[in-house]
Amino acid sequence: MATAERKRPWYLVFALLGALAFGANGARYGWNLIALYREPVDTSLAGQGIADDADRAAVVARMDAYVRTLDAAKARGWPFGVATLLLGGATLFFVMRTMGGSAGARTALVQLVVAQAGLNAAGHWLLRDVDEAGLRVAEAEKGARAHEDGPDKPWTDDKYRLDVKLLRAEGLAVEMIGSCLVVLGLTRRRVRDFFESATAAIGER
Numbered sequence: 001m002a003t004a005e006r007k008r009p010w011y012l013v014f015a016l017l018g019a020l021a022f023g024a025n026g027a028r029y030g031w032n033l034i035a036l037y038r039e040p041v042d043t044s045l046a047g048q049g050i051a052d053d054a055d056r057a058a059v060v061a062r063m064d065a066y067v068r069t070l071d072a073a074k075a076r077g078w079p080f081g082v083a084t085l086l087l088g089g090a091t092l093f094f095v096m097r098t099m100g101g102s103a104g105a106r107t108a109l110v111q112l113v114v115a116q117a118g119l120n121a122a123g124h125w126l127l128r129d130v131d132e133a134g135l136r137v138a139e140a141e142k143g144a145r146a147h148e149d150g151p152d153k154p155w156t157d158d159k160y161r162l163d164v165k166l167l168r169a170e171g172l173a174v175e176m177i178g179s180c181l182v183v184l185g186l187t188r189r190r191v192r193d194f195f196e197s198a199t200a201a202i203g204e205r
Contacts, residue, residue: 008194015185018178019113020095026088026116033081037074041067046137055144062133062140069133076126084123087116098186103195110186117179124172135164 046063047056070077091112097105124131185191 009188009190011185011188012191012194015182015191016095016099018182018185019091019098019109022113022116022175022179022182023088023091023095026084026120027092028088030081030083030085030088033077034085036070037078037081043067046141050144052144052147055140055147059137059140059144062137066130066133066137069129073127073130077130080119080123080126083119087112087119091116101195106186106191106195110183113179113182113186117176120175120179121172124168128168131168132164135167139164 041063043060043063047060050056050059091109094105094109094112098109
């Protein structure tokens with residue numbers, strides 16, 4: 001007797017889309033980090049489009065500091081970039097397999113999402129100096145743009161300063177909560193039943 005076909009749970013779609021986003025973002029971040037180590041960075045380009053000399057110099061100085069911090073962290077940053085790229089790519093692959101109804105791929109995807117969350121948490125600690133230096137560049141750019149809109153406001157105004165620690169903590173919290181929701185969506189009973197049903201249907205053909 002043919003196994004009754006089960007409907008795909010609606011939250012499974014969102015879980016897979018979330019896993020797809022995490023995988024793509026991880027692969028992109030890893031690739032960009034590797035590229036920064038493989039190719040020389042022209043820090044003078046950071047000031048392009050900024051009319052004010054002082055603001056432009058401030059942005060370039062922040063970029064110089066970022067590159068120096070990045071180079072000093074190469075022993076940590078390079079392997080982290082490679083691991084993030086590989087893990088993100090693997091997550092994308094198993095998302096596609098899971099979308100095709102593979103129960104084994106779903107199990108592997110859950111493990112990959114958990115591993116990626118752990119790696120992101122480790123990177124939050126291992127590369128905190130690099131992340132903070134990068135956010136300082138963004139802070140200087142934000143102040144320079146604001147200065148162009150209102151020349152009476154110097155880019156050093158506290159109004160344009162970024163709370164770096166808060167931003168990093170918020171980013172990590174969003175990643176962890178998102179990962180938990182993805183894992184929850186992939187491990188619900190209805191989802192397991194759906195994949196078991198799909199596997200049984202394939203076996204009967």
